[in-house]
Amino acid sequence: MSTPPSELKPSGNVIELRSITKSFRRFQALHDISVNIPTGVTGLLGPNGAGKSTLIKILLGLLRATSGEGTVLGMPVWQNSKLIRQLVGYMPEDDCYLPSQTGVECVQFAARLNCIPAIEALRRAHEILDFCGAGQERYRTVETYSTGMRQKLKFAQALVHDPPLLILDEPTSGLDPDEREMMLNRIRVLSRSHQKSIVICTHILPDVQQVSDFVVILAAGRVSVANTMSELARPAVPALQVRILGAPEKFMDALKSRNLDAKLGPMGTIVVEGDSEDRLREIWSVAAELDVVVRSLTPARNSMEAIFLEAVQSTSKVAASAGADSKGARHAYS
Amino acid sequence: MPIHDAGYRAWEGRRESEWGRWLTISSTGIRRASKSTWLKRLLFLALLPLLFFAIPFFLFEQSSRDPQIWQVFSGFTRGMPQPQEVRDAIGKMSGSPTPEQFTAIRHDVWSYLLLTLMRYPQALLMVVVVGIVAPPLISQDLRTRAYLIYFARPISRFEYIAGKVGVVAFYLLSIATLPALVLYVMGLMLSPSLDVVLSTWDLPFRILLASACLIVPTTLVALAFSSITLESRYAGFGWFAMWIIGHVTYSALISWPTFEAAQRGERFEATWQLLTSPYQVLGVAQAYAFGFKGDPDLTLRSFLMLIAVSIVSLAILFRRVTAPMRV
Secondary structure (H helix, E strand, O other): OOOOHHHHOOOOEEEEEEEEEEEEOOEEEEEEEEEEEEOOEEEEEOOOOOOHHHHHHHHOOOOOOOEEEEEEOOEEOOOOHHHHHHHEEEEOOOOOOOOOOEHHHHHHHHHHHOOOOHHHHHHHHHHHHHHOOOOHHHHOEHHHOOHHHHHHHHHHHHHOOOOOEEEEEOOOOOOOHHHHHHHHHHHHHHHHHHOOEEEEEOOOHHHHHHHOOEEEEEEOOEEEEEEEHHHHHOOOOOEEEEEEOOOOHHHHHHHHHOOOOEEEOHHHOEEEEOOOHHHHHHHHHHHHHHOOOEEEEEEOOOOHHHHHHHHHHHHHHHHHHHHHHHHHHHHHHO | OOOOOOOOOOOOOOOOOHHHHHHHHHHHHHHHHOOOHHHHHHHHHOOHHHHHHHHHHHHHHHOOOOHHHHHHHHHHHHOOOOOHHHHHHHHHOOOOOOHHHHHHHHHHHHHHHHHHHHHOHHHHHHHHHHHHHOHHHHHHHHHOOOHHHHHOOOOOHHHHHHHHHHHHHHHHHHHHHHHHHHHHHHHHHHOOOOOHHHHHOOHHHHHHHHHHHHHHHHHHHHHHHHHOOOOHHHHHHHHHHHHHHHHHHHHHHHHHHHHHHHHOOOOOOOOHHHHHOHHHHHHHHHHHHOOOOOOHHHHHHHHHHHHHHHHHHHHHHHHHHOHHHHO
8 A cells, every 4th residue: 555645744855856957868867956845835947958858857756867866755766766656746838638438437437547546536525626717618628628627637637636845837828818827826736735746837927027026037948046935036136116197207217306217117107116114105105206116116026027027038058158168178088 | 705615625545556546547448448339330240149159069969969960060060161171170070979979079079169260250350349449549549648647647658558558458348258258158058968068178278278379479469569669550551551551462473383283183281381371370379278289389479479469569558658759
C-alpha cells in the first residue's frame, strides 16, 4: 500500500535542486540549476526554450538530469520518482486526452491511475469537476470541448487524487477573463485554505503577480531570478504610486512645484519618490488644493514585466558571454 | 455551480494496491474498443465456427456406437487440412474402429479438431480483430499526447505496456481461447461415455498453451506497429501487410514444388518455406502445443522465431513509449 499524501506534507521547501544540468547530445538545456522552492504558490517563468518543460520533466522523474541532485517533497527525485508522481498533480500545457471518453470518465481514469477505488474515483471525479466549475459538459466527449473546458478538465485530472504539490503548466492559457479569474481563485483557495504548494509555469505575467508568493525566472537554461514576490516587487528606491480621476499632468506639475520627484508611470499613474508620512500628507494636500479625486495611493511596486525583461536580458548576456568564453577556450585549445 | 457544491474537499480515502494499475489501463482500453460496431460483429462471428465444429465432435463420439457414423465422420474431415499423425490414424481405419482403436485415437482427433478451429477460422478472425483493436492503442496516445496522462502519474513503462497488452489479449482470448474451451465442453457433453474426460483432460491446458503461442507474439507485434507511428491507420496497414506479404511469399515459394510433387503423384510437405509466413509459423507452434510434433527442427526454428519477434517488439515498445519524454 502506498503512502497517503497527507502523511508527506512538506514542511520547508517543496523542491530543492542542486547543480542540475541537462544535456541533449550537444545541446545543454539546463545549466547548473540550484534553487529552493518554498511552500505556497511559485511562478516558474521564462521565455520559450528557457528549459521550463525540461525542468518539470526532471522534477517528475520523467527525465534524468545529466548531473546534479534534487528533492521533491523531501524525496530524492531519481530514487522515488513513482512516489513523487503519486504526490504531485501535473497539469500539462498540451491537450492530452483519451478520445471518445467523457470528461467525467477522463477524470475518473486519472483517479484510478492513482489507485483510487473505482466507485470512489467516480464520486471524487464529480466532486472535483464541481470545484472546477464544470457543469453538464462533463457528460460530453472530450473532443467536443472548448479550450476553457479542456483547461478545467486537465486541472481536475491533476487535482483528483488530492496531491500536496501541483505543477500547472499554463493553467490560464486560452481562458476568457472571467474563467481566468476563476482559475486563479481556485489556485488561491487551494494554496491558502488547503495548504497545497503550487508551481505555475506560465507566460502570463499578471497571473504570476496576482497569485504567486515566490518567483523563479529561467532564461537560457539558467536560474535568472529566484526570490519572493514581495522582494521582487519592491522598487530600488521607495516610492508611492498615485492614481487619480482625470488627466494626471496638472496634478504632476503641482507636485513638482512642491519639489516632489514625480514621474508618469504606467497606465496613467504618477510615481512619487519617497514613502514617508510627510510625502503622503503633501500628496493629499495637493489633491485637496486641486480638488482632484485620488483613486488609489499605494506603495509603488515593480511590474512583473519589468522584472521579467530585466532578468531575461541580463541572463541572456551572461549566456552569450559564457558561450563566447567557451568558444574562445575551444579555439585556444585547438 | 451546483447548489450542493462545497468548494474543494481533501480526499482521505484508502488507496488500492498499485499492482492493479495495469488492469485500469486494460479495462479502459477494452471499454473504448468495445464501442466499435465492427468489433462487436466480429466477436459474434467468432462464435459461429463452434456450430460447425460441434458436428465432427458429435459424429466422432457417436461413431463408437454406430459404425455407419464413422464413415460420415471420415468423409466430413477429409476436406479439412490434417496433420500427418491424424491422417495416418484416420487412414489406418478403413472400416469402423474397434473400441480400443477408438480410445487410442480419441485424443489425437480431439486435438486435431480443436487445433483446426484455432488455426483456421479463429486465426483469420484474430488477424482482423487485432487489426481493429491494436493500431490505435499506442499511436492514438502519442498523437493526442495522452501518454502524459499515464506517465505524469505513478505508471511505469512496464505497467503501461502490460495494460495495452491486456486489451489485445482480452479480445484474442475472446475469439480464440474461449471458443476453443467452449468447443471442448461441447465435445464432453456430446460424448456418450464419461471416460472421455480421462482421455482428454489435458486439452484445456493445451488450448491455453496454444493461445499463449498465438497471443504473446501477435499482441507484441501489433503494439510495436502501433507505437512506431502517430497514425493508427499506418499501424493497421503495417499489420495487415505483414500477414499478406508473409502469406503471398509462402504461397509463391511452395507453388512450384507442390506442382512438381503433384506431377509425381506425391504430396509436398513445406519445410523452411513455412518460416516466411507468420501465419504458418504460428500454426507450427500451435500444432506442437496440441501434441503434433512434426519436424523437430522446423518446430524449434518456429519457436525461436516467435521468441525473437516478441523480444524485438518488446524492445521497440519500451523505447517508443517513452520517446516523446526524451525531448
